[in-house]
Amino acid sequence: MIxxxxxxxxxxxxxxxESGGHRPTASRRRVLDAVVARGDGFTAExxxxxxxxxxxxxxxxxxRLLLKEGLLCKLSLQDGAPRYTLFHRLGHHHHLVCVGCGxxxxxxxxxxxxxxxxxxxxxxxxIMGHRIEVYVLCPACLPKVGS
Amino acid sequence: MIxxxxxxxxxxxxxxxESGGHRPTASRRRVLDAVVARGDGFTAExxxxxxxxxxxxxxxxxxRLLLKEGLLCKLSLQDGAPRYTLFHRLGHHHHLVCVGCGxxxxxxxxxxxxxxxxxxxxxxxxIMGHRIEVYVLCPACLPKVGS
DNA sequence: CTACTAAATGATACCTAGTATCAATATGGT
DNA sequence: ACCATATTGATACTAGGTATCATTTAGTAG
Numbered sequence: 001m002i003x004x005x006x007x008x009x010x011x012x013x014x015x016x017x018e019s020g021g022h023r024p025t026a027s028r029r030r031v032l033d034a035v036v037a038r039g040d041g042f043t044a045e046x047x048x049x050x051x052x053x054x055x056x057x058x059x060x061x062x063x064r065l066l067l068k069e070g071l072l073c074k075l076s077l078q079d080g081a082p083r084y085t086l087f088h089r090l091g092h093h094h095h096l097v098c099v100g101c102g103x104x105x106x107x108x109x110x111x112x113x114x115x116x117x118x119x120x121x122x123x124x125x126x127i128m129g130h131r132i133e134v135y136v137l138c139p140a141c142l143p144k145v146g147s
Numbered sequence: 148m149i150x151x152x153x154x155x156x157x158x159x160x161x162x163x164x165e166s167g168g169h170r171p172t173a174s175r176r177r178v179l180d181a182v183v184a185r186g187d188g189f190t191a192e193x194x195x196x197x198x199x200x201x202x203x204x205x206x207x208x209x210x211r212l213l214l215k216e217g218l219l220c221k222l223s224l225q226d227g228a229p230r231y232t233l234f235h236r237l238g239h240h241h242h243l244v245c246v247g248c249g250x251x252x253x254x255x256x257x258x259x260x261x262x263x264x265x266x267x268x269x270x271x272x273x274i275m276g277h278r279i280e281v282y283v284l285c286p287a288c289l290p291k292v293g294s
Numbered sequence: 295c296t297a298c299t300a301a302a303t304g305a306t307a308c309c310t311a312g313t314a315t316c317a318a319t320a321t322g323g324t
Numbered sequence: 325a326c327c328a329t330a331t332t333g334a335t336a337c338t339a340g341g342t343a344t345c346a347t348t349t350a351g352t353a354g
Contacts, residue, residue, distance in 0.1 A: 074225065076223045076224065076225055077223065078221065078223055078278070096266070096271055096272070098272060105271060107266065107271070109262050109265075109266070111258055111261075111262050112259075112262065114258075115256050115258050115259065116281065118256075119243070119254065119256070119281065120283075123286075124243055124252060124254070124283060124285070125243070125245060125283030125284055125285040125286060125288075125289070126283055126284045126289055127281060127282070127283050128282045128283060128284055129281075129282040130279070130280065130281040130282060131225070131278070131279070131280045131281075131282075132277070132278070132279045132280075133277065133278045133279075134263065134266065134274060134276075134277040134278075135274070135275045135276040135277060135278075136267075136271060136272030136273055136274050136275060137272055137273045137275055138271070138272040139270075139272060141272075142272070142273055
């Protein structure tokens with residue numbers, strides 16, 4: 001694997017977990033290996049299927065822990081179970097999800113932050129967060145679907 | 148009730164359903180009354196609780212029908228069951244959800260459509276749809292939360 | 295009005311995704 | 325090695341929703 005600014009290793013994540021006061025156990029290492037190998041756009045249930053020999057509860061707990069520590073993003077899609085992606089070091093971003101294969105890309109658009117400031121200024125309330133997901137057919141899936 | 152451009156009545160919805168080849172039954176009328184009375188930000192389970200004497204399946208089927216006919220918007224929030232809102236005649240819009248009371252407002256921002264065109268032009272794929280939800284504390288809820 | 299056909303319904307069982315409980319086990323610190 | 329605590333797995337449970345299928349109801353032709 002070619003290292004990149006976005007590369008995240010199991011060890012890095014484990015260190016973050018440990019510095020948050022949680023133990024870097026063998027079970028967590030195994031879940032993390034699967035998460036890192038899988039990268040983006042996986043569901044909790046897919047981890048359960050991939051990481052044999054660990055209880056479902058442990059895997060769900062690990063996912064919750066990673067979310068709490070800010071290491072995963074949760075995408076609540078229109079249908080089906082939420083999908084998770086590693087939170088890369090891109091900082092705040094939005095998601096581009098392929099409706100064909102489920103691959104998730106990230107993007108940033110400063111115009112969005114600008115729009116949110118305008119919205120808040122218009123008196124609708126104090127903005128606590130936002131979620132932006134764009135559904136695409138990626139170049140690989142487009143031909144499969146036909147017209 | 149003061150009529151407005153966004154007002155939607157049970158009868159109007161029932162007519163739309165009928166013109167889609169579905170029967171305007173008594174059960175559907177009762178669900179629609181609850182939907183219209185409730186307006187925005189309700190869950191399917193809330194309808195089940197409000198509309199006594201109808202089977203759960205019927206209520207879920209009616210919600211599915213309304214979604215298919217484009218009369219409801221589905222909001223898949225970060226946690227909990229999806230919430231539904233009447234699709235008012237505002238046309239395409241986005242949602243502003245109060246994290247305190249669940250009230251949903253709609254907004255439009257042409258800057259978003261512009262951004263999406265730029266995104267598509269950058270070659271990431273063919274855009275099939277998008278979802279934008281902004282979480283706010285509405286002016287009524289802000290004082291309740293404190294700092 | 296009656297009969298017919300298809301749509302709609304309710305009860306039920308079932309399913310998926312996820313959480314709570316709690317006894318057993320593993321971990322880090324001393 | 326020992327202790328306190330975190331973690332784990334098995335299990336039962338919950339929420340939210342769907343599939344099945346016998347029964348009922350709505351529209352329609354006579």
